[in-house]
Amino acid sequence: MKKLIILAGITALITIISCNQTKDTNTVNLETGWKFKTGDDPGFASPAFNDTSWGTIDPKTIWEDQGNKGYNGFAWYRCRVLIRSSMKNQNTASDSLQIFLGKIDDCDQVFLNGELIGENGRNIPSGSTRDDAFTKETGRWNLDRRYCLAPADPRIHWDQENTVAVRCFDQGGAGGMFGKTFAIRMTGLQDHLKFDMDSAAYIFSGDTMLSKGYSIINTTGTDQIKGEVLTEVIQCDNGVRLFSERSFIDLAPHVKINKLVAFKKAKSAPAILHVTFTEAVTNNKVDAESEVPYCLTPETSLEPRINGASVFGVRPWSPFQFKVAATGQPPLKYSATDLPEGLTINPENGIITGSLKKKAEYIVKLTVENQLGYAERDLKIVVGDVISLTPPMGWNSWNCWGLSVSDKKVRQSADAFVSTGLINHGWSYVNIDDGWEDTHDKNGNILTNYKFPNMPGLCGYVHSLGLKIGIYSSPGPKTCGGYEGSYGFEAKDAMNYASWGIDYLKYDWCSYGNIAPDPNPEQLKKPYKEMRHALRKTNRDIHYSLCQYGMGDVWTWGAEVDGNSWRTTGDIEDTWESLSAIGFSQGRCSEFSAPGRWNDPDMLVIGWVGWGPALHYTRLTPNEQYTHISLWCLLASPLLIGCDLEQLDPFTLNLITNDEVIAIDQDPLGKQAIPLRKSDDYEVWARELEDGNKALGLFNKTGKTMYVHVDMSDMKLTGKYEMRDLWKQTDLGKVRGHFEMKVMPHGARLIRLSRQN
Numbered sequence: 001m002k003k004l005i006i007l008a009g010i011t012a013l014i015t016i017i018s019c020n021q022t023k024d025t026n027t028v029n030l031e032t033g034w035k036f037k038t039g040d041d042p043g044f045a046s047p048a049f050n051d052t053s054w055g056t057i058d059p060k061t062i063w064e065d066q067g068n069k070g071y072n073g074f075a076w077y078r079c080r081v082l083i084r085s086s087m088k089n090q091n092t093a094s095d096s097l098q099i100f101l102g103k104i105d106d107c108d109q110v111f112l113n114g115e116l117i118g119e120n121g122r123n124i125p126s127g128s129t130r131d132d133a134f135t136k137e138t139g140r141w142n143l144d145r146r147y148c149l150a151p152a153d154p155r156i157h158w159d160q161e162n163t164v165a166v167r168c169f170d171q172g173g174a175g176g177m178f179g180k181t182f183a184i185r186m187t188g189l190q191d192h193l194k195f196d197m198d199s200a201a202y203i204f205s206g207d208t209m210l211s212k213g214y215s216i217i218n219t220t221g222t223d224q225i226k227g228e229v230l231t232e233v234i235q236c237d238n239g240v241r242l243f244s245e246r247s248f249i250d251l252a253p254h255v256k257i258n259k260l261v262a263f264k265k266a267k268s269a270p271a272i273l274h275v276t277f278t279e280a281v282t283n284n285k286v287d288a289e290s291e292v293p294y295c296l297t298p299e300t301s302l303e304p305r306i307n308g309a310s311v312f313g314v315r316p317w318s319p320f321q322f323k324v325a326a327t328g329q330p331p332l333k334y335s336a337t338d339l340p341e342g343l344t345i346n347p348e349n350g351i352i353t354g355s356l357k358k359k360a361e362y363i364v365k366l367t368v369e370n371q372l373g374y375a376e377r378d379l380k381i382v383v384g385d386v387i388s389l390t391p392p393m394g395w396n397s398w399n400c401w402g403l404s405v406s407d408k409k410v411r412q413s414a415d416a417f418v419s420t421g422l423i424n425h426g427w428s429y430v431n432i433d434d435g436w437e438d439t440h441d442k443n444g445n446i447l448t449n450y451k452f453p454n455m456p457g458l459c460g461y462v463h464s465l466g467l468k469i470g471i472y473s474s475p476g477p478k479t480c481g482g483y484e485g486s487y488g489f490e491a492k493d494a495m496n497y498a499s500w501g502i503d504y505l506k507y508d509w510c511s512y513g514n515i516a517p518d519p520n521p522e523q524l525k526k527p528y529k530e531m532r533h534a535l536r537k538t539n540r541d542i543h544y545s546l547c548q549y550g551m552g553d554v555w556t557w558g559a560e561v562d563g564n565s566w567r568t569t570g571d572i573e574d575t576w577e578s579l580s581a582i583g584f585s586q587g588r589c590s591e592f593s594a595p596g597r598w599n600d601p602d603m604l605v606i607g608w609v610g611w612g613p614a615l616h617y618t619r620l621t622p623n624e625q626y627t628h629i630s631l632w633c634l635l636a637s638p639l640l641i642g643c644d645l646e647q648l649d650p651f652t653l654n655l656i657t658n659d660e661v662i663a664i665d666q667d668p669l670g671k672q673a674i675p676l677r678k679s680d681d682y683e684v685w686a687r688e689l690e691d692g693n694k695a696l697g698l699f700n701k702t703g704k705t706m707y708v709h710v711d712m713s714d715m716k717l718t719g720k721y722e723m724r725d726l727w728k729q730t731d732l733g734k735v736r737g738h739f740e741m742k743v744m745p746h747g748a749r750l751i752r753l754s755r756q757n
């Protein structure tokens with residue numbers, strides 16, 4: 001079935017096609033229709049209050065992003081909805097009315113028809129009076145707001161207009177309603193029968209066989225739930241059923257059953273695992289689904305190929321280390337002609353070392369050979385003031401191990417760069433985040449804690465593999481994890497890092513907020529300038545990564561304090577909300593990105609992550625992960641893998657070893673993509689490349705597959721262009737004027753447009 005929607009006024013044409021998500025009915029939608037006002041007045045709760053002069057607001061996005069930048073304190077949201085009594089009759093367990101209000105940053109009181117019904121995520125009984133103690137409570141901002149009322153509760157006005165009024169209090173930082181699920185509905189089967197589709201990851205055996213476990217749980221304390229489970233795997237492009245099974249279940253209260261699905265599928269074919277439960281007595285249905293991973297990157301060729309950065313910056317006299325990244329059937333033999341004096345290449349592993357004394361530029365011809373042939377490529381070496389001429393690529397311990405990182409885990413990760421072949425695609429930094437520090441000794445030297453018994457030894461080991469190593473600290477007295485920071489010890493810390501052999505420093509604001517609680521622009525720069533001076537006094541190139549979550553529009557002055565990259569946002573999470581909010585907001589800093597000066601939208605949330613000892617498989621769908629990597633490459637972002645490298649599954653490895661995709665991130669021109677088209681449903685981003693061609697990202701922000709139309713005049717492109725699908729590494733033919741492409745739900749297409757003469 002095809003349904004065409006023509007968006008008036010813009011040239012995007014969106015076609016909704018199959019493989020879409022199904023959604024429940026019987027719900028009052030609260031995603032729209034909200035009025036908003038900053039300030040506070042008890043009268044704002046009243047249904048009679050006239051809010052026509054108030055502004056409108058989208059409850060899915062914090063108020064800062066909707067014209068209220070920097071606002072902290074009270075604000076109100078109001079919305080009027082009809083609640084039909086017919087909702088009560090259509091459910092099995094109609095025991096309460098639920099009001100879902102996403103998340104609220106930081107605190108909230110919710111009124112229905114003028115009466116308080118909930119506070120900071122707790123239900124409030126009828127007749128309760130309000131006070132302001134709720135504004136003092138912390139840690140509620142990330143809690144899903146769901147308020148429940150018995151159907152007989154007089155605060156509900158069945159079959160009439162109801163006024164929902166939300167009094168918010170923001171203690172600082174982001175404020176107001178955000179997140180997902182803004183709705184009113186009765187409790188029903190979907191609240192009592194839960195599917196766990198996420199705890200078990202897909203298991204690959206061979207190229208075509210996949211299996212996955214999932215479970216169904218009866219969460220009611222009292223009722224037996226009986227019915228039929230239909231489990232199906234459907235291939236998206238042709239609707240073919242790859243797996244289909246019907247079974248009957250009879251679940252006692254609190255019982256969970258585990259199911260296993262095993263099926264064959266072409267490696268690159270997208271598919272959906274769909275589970276539907278139909279309750280025996282009522283015929284009511286609940287369902288859940290999960291995207292099956294599909295691998296787009298073709299097999300690596302056995303013939304030699306040189307990958308990774310084609311330009312490398314180094315400062316005069318600094319130790320030089322560059323590993324030629326190359327794939328092909330081993331053994332590979334590496335050589336370089338026109339290497340400047342002072343450098344040598346190891347023919348066995350392609351590691352170039354030495355040092356260069358004068359500012360200069362050199363073009364070196366790299367050659368990699370094996371039994372099947374050879375590959376050549378130029379490497380430009382720039383001896384000057386700026387390092388990191390392409391965005392750093394590597395791994396960081398935080399998104400997987402959090403504070404439980406140790407020497408052993410870092411060594412194992414470094415080994416995995418080699419055993420998985422990541423090192424052959426340009427991945428090179430092994431970065432230790434927070435959790436390695438002890439105290440400063442009486443001489444002011446920073447000590448490592450018991451988990452890192454020999455930091456110089458660890459650095460030496462990582463270097464011996466052809467990799468680089470990074471570390472983490474804070475300009476404040478304490479790091480975000482409560483470990484010792486660099487405050488007052490900047491010079492000594494920098495000297496110690498350099499003497500150990502550190503190549504990368506992530507410098508995280510954290511407790512510096514106590515030293516400069518309300519920083520002006522100069523105070524924001526001060527600690528970063530200080531560490532910059534300390535780093536420059538060492539005779540070592542240390543990538544300087546500023547981490548202060550984008551405060552004071554750091555992208556406008558990060559280069560001034562000699563940052564090589566700067567975090568533009570708060571911490572990323574492995575959810576679509578977090579990924580899309582961060583990724584698609586990066587257009588505001590595009591113009592500030594340049595070789596050696598990179599915007600950093602935070603690390604990759606793929607594979608097994610967890611921010612601590614217990615890991616889980618990323619909650620991003622495969623399509624969302626294609627969006628993640630495509631967008632981050634277009635953004636010329638540092639690419640830091642955040643998962644356990646020892647548990648790299650075939651999908652994740654395939655996702656991060658596509659050399660044509662990585663080449664976009666590493667393009668030597670260093671120009672970050674800009675958004676050409678933005679709407680609620682889709683985005684189109686374009687990046688200029690060094691060879692004069694363009695990389696283009698087409699992103700689908702909806703839960704349904706769509707066709708996204710690209711008008712090449714948006715990029716001022718006239719004439720004929722060759723189009724290449726970078727994920728599949730295949731040519732798509734010539735194009736002129738405009739074209740459209742199918743894009744999966746929350747997915748992406750990444751293409752290259754090359755001018756044809």
Ligand code: GLA
Pocket residue numbers: 398433434472479480481508547570571
């Ligand atoms: C902050 C940073 C994270 C991580 C932690 C470590 O939250 O943004 O990336 O470094 O601190 O404590």
